[in-house]
Amino acid sequence: MVEENKQLANEDRLPPGQKLLDKLPVLQYGGIPQGIDLESWRLRIWGCVKAPVSLTWKEFDALPKVERTLDLHCVTRWSNYDTHWSGVTLQSMLEAGVIELLPNANYVVQHAAGYSTSLPLAQMTAENFLLATHYEGERITLEHGWPLRGLTGAMPDQAHHKDVYLWKGAKWLNGLEFTEADKLGFWERSGYHNEADVWKEQRFAENL
Ligand SMILES: Nc1nc2c(c(=O)[nH]1)N[C@H]1C(S)=C(S)[C@@H](COP(=O)(O)O)O[C@H]1N2
Numbered sequence: 390m391v392e393e394n395k396q397l398a399n400e401d402r403l404p405p406g407q408k409l410l411d412k413l414p415v416l417q418y419g420g421i422p423q424g425i426d427l428e429s430w431r432l433r434i435w436g437c438v439k440a441p442v443s444l445t446w447k448e449f450d451a452l453p454k455v456e457r458t459l460d461l462h463c464v465t466r467w468s469n470y471d472t473h474w475s476g477v478t479l480q481s482m483l484e485a486g487v488i489e490l491l492p493n494a495n496y497v498v499q500h501a502a503g504y505s506t507s508l509p510l511a512q513m514t515a516e517n518f519l520l521a522t523h524y525e526g527e528r529i530t531l532e533h534g535w536p537l538r539g540l541t542g543a544m545p546d547q548a549h550h551k552d553v554y555l556w557k558g559a560k561w562l563n564g565l566e567f568t569e570a571d572k573l574g575f576w577e578r579s580g581y582h583n584e585a586d587v588w589k590e591q592r593f594a595e596n597l
């Protein structure tokens with residue numbers, strides 16, 4: 390089987406307890422949002438910033454995009470290798486001055502309707518985190534988070550990055566909140582491990 394060969398050839402690529410799939414499942418808590426409208430869509434940015442920002446879809450979509458090839462690892466134990474995405478990096482938005490941080494910005498909460506998740510700023514500005522607009526050369530479909538999703542994945546030849554489970558990227562992303570202290574997101578409040586390191590199998594918080 391194709392998957393098995395791929396898996397055997399890449400033994401250090403599959404985190405413990407994961408199973409390789411050859412497709413990207415659709416997974417979310419609750420429903421798929423209906424009625425997202427690009428005219429009224431905004432990406433709101435607030436918290437530890439010099440001034441809050443609200444970007445229209447046209448403004449956001451005009452920002453320079455990069456491409457990334459990522460291995461995705463879901464806490465429900467499926468993984469998918471070599472997924473191709475493009476989008477905007479948070480790092481580039483900071484460098485371009487689109488977002489001006491205060492020195493106490495340490496964490497970032499990604500907000501979507503009915504969902505949130507948080508990561509340290511250093512992980513959100515790393516190469517393996519993307520504000521993704523395209524999957525496999527096409528606009529992300531609604532079920533995968535159109536028009537914008539936070540996305541975190543592993544880059545197998547860049548092992549110095551911290552690799553976290555896929556819930557640490559919000560589909561239908563519409564807000565970035567910079568915070569000084571960490572704030573738990575939706576799954577983190579329900580007992581998922583806040584760090585979510587795929588290599589350490591940090592699926593659930595210790596006290597569960
Ligand atoms: N807004 C939102 N984003 C979300 C989720 C969710 O429930 N709501 N689930 C997360 C989880 S657990 C996974 S595995 C991925 C699934 O992304 P996919 O449906 O594109 O495979 O989205 C993540 N982002």
Ligand SMILES: [Mo]
Binds near residue numbers: 555
């Ligand atoms: Mo997941």
